[in-house]
Amino acid sequence: MAEVASKKPLLSKQDRKLVSDPLNDNNPITVQVLGVCSALAVTSNLANSIVMSVAVILVTAAANVTISSIRNLIPTRVRMIVQLVVIAALVIAVREALQAFAFPVYKELAVYVGLIITNCIVMGRLEAFAMANRPFPALLDGIGNGLGYGVILIAVGFFRELFGAGKLLGYKVIPNVIYDFGYTDNGIMILPIASIFLIGIFIWVQRSFYQDLIDIS
């Protein structure tokens, strides 16, 4: 995030807020409840989480810019279909790129990359932000929300791979000595259910520090 800010010193304070807000106060997963499905499914190891985050950042940013630049031409009655066609075209481009350059990852993620189309983050941000703002803020909003999603995804992937397989990015990190003392990998961490509990715990931790995010209902 610091990288984005330093590359464009012209960013106003408001623009910076667009990128930094979704990282915590308005996080797509833990606060807006968008894009949960894919966060659960693809996080069994760290590498998949990283690929998925990058794909979502690209799609969200590109879709936001596209819709924002044609927002005055879209009739309200058919706007959902227009939005989805734009998203679907972008996702198909990402899918083809993955197939060409990262085939092993593609094989594992094929269904879920397709499901970026129905990742509520993308359409949610289009509805909530891109339809009412100019392309440049929309770009920042897309990047910010993609990053906020990525942070959670990578954290979940980190814990699941660490405790489920004792590895990180495929390398063994928990030394054999510990296994000799009777430590075993936690079987439940491999299942998608683990990520539900992990996100639940993240929400718990986040809201203990930021009390005003607690919803009473």
Add this chain to the structure above:
Amino acid sequence: MDLINIFIKAAFVENMVLIYFLGMCSFLAVSKTVKTALGLGAAVVFVLAITAPINWLIREYILVPNDLMFLDLIVYIAVIASMVQVVEMVVEKFSPSLYMALGIFLPLITVNCSILGGTLFMITKEYSLVESTVFGIGSGFGFFLAIIALAAIREKIKYSAVPPALRGLGMAFIITGLMGLAFMSLMGLKL
């Protein structure tokens, strides 16, 4: 008999929400009260039951013969979006109170992954037209049951001493996880 098996399998053993974790967003967001959960559940059953056979026909008679398979996602999602638009108009016309209660989550059925997931699973499982329809209804019914169960639990848990920071969304996640664990015990069921 086969059809009954497909239905039970889609609704329980391979429950869209609790086993595959698809359609999570609206599942967690709309489950605050049983009443809205009922409305959303019914709408999802309806959309799944209609889009599964329509997408099957389109795939079989338009996409495959004309070698247009690379367009599949766009076509499926367009069918789903138009179906949701129809549902939205019908609900607005015949039940304005439900329309008000569902609010933004009615159009968001379009991006409910369990709908597109239903179409994609139906294709990977190579079902026939009748089987896909039953599969669609079964998956929708599974979603319906799951969201009502979660909503009922959340209504009750309001009166329990949950740690303040875990109240609301955090607890919903953990309940869903526990329900998922319970449903995993059905996985061994051979049908």
